[in-house]
Amino acid sequence: MEYNFQDIERRWQQRWHETSLYSVSNRSNKPKYYVLDMFPYPSGAGLHVGHPLGYIASDIYSRYKRQQGFNVLHPMGFDAYGLPAEQYAIQTGQHPEKTTEVNIARYKEQLSKIGFSYDWSREVRTCDPRFYKWTQWAFVQMFNSYYCNTSGKAQPISRLVEHFAQHGTADLDVAQTEELSFTADEWREMSECEQQQVLMNYRLAYIADTKVNWCPALGTVLANDEVSEGLSVRGGYPVEQRVMRQWSLRVSAYAERLLRGLDSIDWTDSLKETQRNWIGRSEGAEMLFPLSGSDEQLRIFTTRADTIYGVTFMVLAPESEYVSRVVTDAQRADVDEYLAWVRHRTERERIADRRVTGVFSGSYAINPVTEQEIPIYISDYVLAGYGTGAIMAVPAHDSRDYAFARHFDLPIIPLIEGADVSEQSFDAKEGIMINSGFLNGMEVKDAIAAMKRYIEQQGIGKVKVNYRLRDAIFSRQRYWGEPSPVYYKDGMPYMLPERCLPLLLPEVSDFRPTPTGEPPLGNAEKWAWDEQHEKVVSKSLIDGKHVFPLELCTMPGFAGSSAYYLRYMDNTNDDALVGKEAVGYWHNVDLYLGGSEHATGHLIYSRYWNKFLYDIGVAIEQEPFAKLINQGMIQGRSSFVYRYIGDDATGNLYISYNLIDRPEYKDKVQPIHVDINLVHNDVLDVDAFRHWMPEFAKAEFVYSDGSTDIDNPYLGAATEKQYLCGSAVEKMSKTYFNVVNPDDMVERYGADTLRLYEMFLGPLELSKPWDTNGIDGVHRFLRRLWNLCDELTNDEPTIEELRSVHRLIKKVSYDIEHFSFNTSVPAFMICQNELQQLRCSKSAVLELFATVLAPFAPHLAEEIWHRCKQVQGVEASDKSVCDVAWPAYDERYLNVDTVKYPVQFNGKVRFTLEVAKDMPREEVEQMVLADEQTARYLGGATPKKVIVVPGRIVNIVM
């Protein structure tokens, strides 16, 4: 019977749907397992074959766990808010709500065809008010919290207020924007507004004037992870620095916990390392340098306190507060000019142009250890946002200081024995100290420690840990996002009461971003808060007494994706983000699958968000994702034809790829992208090409054998002749005509083939180009397997048949546990081959085959399994192979009686010897030595050593 995959797949998908096979309960006696995919942005282009790669892998694992007896939560949803969805809406001139809905419908349709085991009843969408109510709720909780370093967790802001009222800022160890100092009396005398301003310094969600990444083209600010090399990650538009009043999340308060938490989770080392770098912990010291002829001091941060004797100047960031205090009248004009120049430079220019720039401030500082006077400079190689925005410069041992010193002709004092600083600095932290007073003769490492002690003893500074991790800017001047539940009274922000959430996204006349940074919500007519009646009212009613303006910025994309995993557990709960019972059962995600591009974005934010929720008692695990696997990206494989553009070109001649290096064509051909659907195994369908676009209608070809159409006028595109296309690996994109749509693959080969082929393509974590060439092989395998089931029998299986299928069970079990799905597919093929050789159509064997195939190719597995049951006369029409227990392999079948040992002499294989499998090592050794072939090789000599690796090899060393 023919393998009618379309019929089989349609039938089973319908059946699974009708019986709600994949819906999962929060109550079960079974152990739980939570498998999650990073939910997609429903963009307008739909899914291409790269998207399902991770989904297929996670689906295989969920199905496997389910067959192993776990209660598996495997949900799917949509990250519908944010820039991509909105950009698409703007481009197509439609309302984002409309496009989002259309796109989600398309995504769901595409996903449904691949046969995933999602429990769709748990779907979440970040743009759904029932969902974003809890995004807003979490934001309100952060606003009402501060981070207490003593207890190491978030605490209610009311506790801080109490502390201020009793002790002022005394004995306070908390995360803060800047260090404030006031007494309890001073606190009590502050006005309400002043107190609110002070509290803003501590809240975990706070508003402040911050230097931000402003992207004019997108009309919004971006977080650090959304910017790379001065360009927006999304769209690649230039980004400039601006100071704006923005909401931020105090992610930096959690830096140490985010860092330490990495040790407790099962993620790849490279991803953990990326996060460690991003958090950027660095141990060093803050030191005070007195200003010459003044009481003021400059606070600097350094990790190389040991190099204090080599400090020959100091440098301040242009934006540093110190600048105004150190500039002398004589230097003021120069400094102002420099500051103006720095300010007009874009981030991109600054990165591109690494020339040394700077200006002398006119002032001098005193080196607190040597008491020498050193000049203070201002330069933009020092960043205001890191450390204290001021450094002590040690040109001999820091390459940036070195370049600066050379440019301004400042002294360079080497501090390490043997370090040659005539050409470049010596940055390595190793060697013996010289020219360094009491540190002389010490190893650098010891000198750093000694110097830290000295600094603390002398009171000229303190040991300090700095983090590179910055707070996350939380405002977006965009329409398509969660509105912040904030209104402004006397310019101070206040949160809407929790009972009023969600604050719904309003209708606006124009949702497009504005170049000025005025958010689109400014166009909303009904966008003011009536404090008394607790409702949203028209802006015209704003009176500053009862009715106040609402926040115009929306939340960034990462807001909705930070705690979504909790919501799947309990997605219909309107009283809590997640119910106690639900989170008590599911805990956290056991296996998370997604791209590594989220390493410094989503995967940091959601860990932060989760830790905050943990602190306030919502989440019950410190880490949201216990194990994480990054699936590789699937790139496109573009095909090219080569148009001849020599002097005598007609513009209609195309040269086969294998000929383009010939002298007559070399450098005279122009590669043109050709639709990959017109190309099979790099051979162009020339007729289809001529019909593809009008400009190719008259195309003529030089074929791979050098012949042309003219040589064979009667045959046209003759069967013997092939036009070969070139290829390149590129991003999958419509403009390259290389997008492969999963629907088309399902249509042509079936979902089971697609699933198997995507796994077969290579290791899950590896990035690889999509290449349709090999898919036929996988499809053939399924068809042959199907043919085996044509005439099933109930005959007793032979030992060979059982051995084959049990070997398969063992291999596949091992592979799934190790996420090595790519090696399971060949295992299926090999087993199928063996069974075919044995002409095995026995239901007892194929039933087992189908059971372990079920996670990979569920439709065909169902069909085969049910046929087996039917042949066996077992009533199973209401059962599914998805619920059949994962079979254990039986060692008895795997054991063979004899084992072939290759016998090697000095590492060279000479012959093989068949030995009983359970023969002990010593006996094998004796047997080999007694063997006549061995005697021939030994020629009477006594071997030095005999090495027997059980079941593998015998090596005789002579």
Add this chain to the structure above:
RNA sequence: GCCGCGAUGGUGGAAUCGGUAGACACGAAGGACUUAAAAUCCUUUGGCCCGAAACGGCUGUGUGGGUUCAAGUCCCACUCGCGGUACCA
């Protein structure tokens, strides 16, 4: 620059603990079936060499060294490629 990862046939890749490298698949070549094509099936397929034959020899996992009876796998040095990050003091 720094950090991380990688390099195996014409191609994608396999080799799980240091133990017969190249599984499986694609592609290619040849053959069977067929009026023909498609489909299907069979054979060969890292390179070189010897030969009538082989369960024959040599060589071979980016390069150069090393450890070991034995190295794709471990160590050292290097080359190239990919990813992350970047005046982070």
